[in-house]
Amino acid sequence: MFSNDKLDIASLDVIFNRMLETITSSKDDIFIISEQSRRSFEEMQKELEIVRQEIALVIDEADHLEVKSQLSKQRLVQVSKAFDNYSEEQVRAAYEVANDLQIKLMLAREKEKQLRDKRDDLERRLKALYETIERADHIVNQVNVVINYLTSDLRNVTIALEQAKIKQDFGIRIIAAQEEERKRLSREIHDGPAQMMANVLMRSGLIERTYREKGMEAAITELADLKITVRNALSEVRRIIYDLRPMALDDLGIVPTLKKYLSTVMEYNPGVQIYFQSFGREKRIPSEHEVAIFRLVQECVTNALKHGKPKEINVKLEWLKSGINIVVKDDGTGFEKETVKEQSFGLIGMRERVDLLEGQMHIRSHVGEGTLVIFKIPFPGNEV
DSSP: OOOSSSOOHHHHHHHHHHHHHHHHHHHHHHHHHHHHHHHHHHHHHHHHHHHHHHHHHHHHHHHHHHHHHHHHHHHHHHHHHTGGGSOHHHHHHHHHHHHHHHHHHHHHHHHHHHHHHHHHHHHHHHHHHHHHHHHHHHHHHHHHHHHHHHHHHHHHHHHHHHHTTOOHHHHHHHHHHHHHHHHHHHHHHIIIIIHHHHHHHHHHHHHHHHHHHHOHHHHHHHHHHHHHHHHHHHHHHHHHHHHHOOHHHHHHOHHHHHHHHHHHHHHHSTTOEEEEEEESOOOOOOHHHHHHHHHHHHHHHHHIIIIIOOSEEEEEEEEOSSEEEEEEEEOSOOOOTTTSOTTOHHHHHHHHHHHHTTOEEEEEEOTTSOEEEEEEEEOTTOOO
């Protein structure tokens, strides 16, 4: 298929297209499974509600029978003590009533137990089904990310490989970088829009019941809350789409892109002021450096907004001959470095990016005093 000196691009494209078709087909199959699971989930929820109502009725019936049974036992004791004062017919009637009530009570308790077992089984099955739906959604999201990278980035990799004569380390670096981006994006989709849309699905099924049980006004209130959730999900999806790759980065460079990004962040976070400054002589640097710098600033700002609740964030770039210094400072709640999770994906991701660029990263933060993050990134061929 391949010669020793030249990569057969046409053959590689055939393999690539077949692989893409297989992945797309698998995604469609997973989506069908997910939808079938959702329908089963909704049907099982309705069945569970019916069982819960039946349990309530049986409990009421059993309690009523319990009272009557106690009274019949007292009557039977009374008749037994004064046997000579009652006729044989009255004694037999008292015994039959007590026995009949006891049998009915036993049957009611047995039915209650069976219904409770059925309820518990339905709840377990619902939980397992919900986990299946979540896993299916997560896999579909991951597959979508894979397809996105395959149809955009990897089509151009074949040409790059031919020009670079299939350098092994180059290919490994590309795959590793893409895998990290897929993990990050899949986490964001799973923890953000996927969870929100699952909540929308669950709550939409409750609105109809709210309308039946509590009336139009309560249903409208539920719809208003649902609208807020959908709006938040849409905002999160737009943010993730923008995060995939800011187009201005390739066209204009890091400084204009950061200005636009920080301005957009302020629009979505009213009450937070973000100030941006760039010192020194700006210049275009390799694309991978610009992407890394953008992601580092983006991660710092996101962490500050998510965990620190700041009123002001300052972002500064200092251009040097041998590299660039990046400072991100906020006046938020801060944290103690000794207590922060060492396995925090945000910190791990930033340190990995800095290490790949052979740079340095320093964090200074205390509770109630905000956070300061400094990156020192050398330009290719230089040391900070």
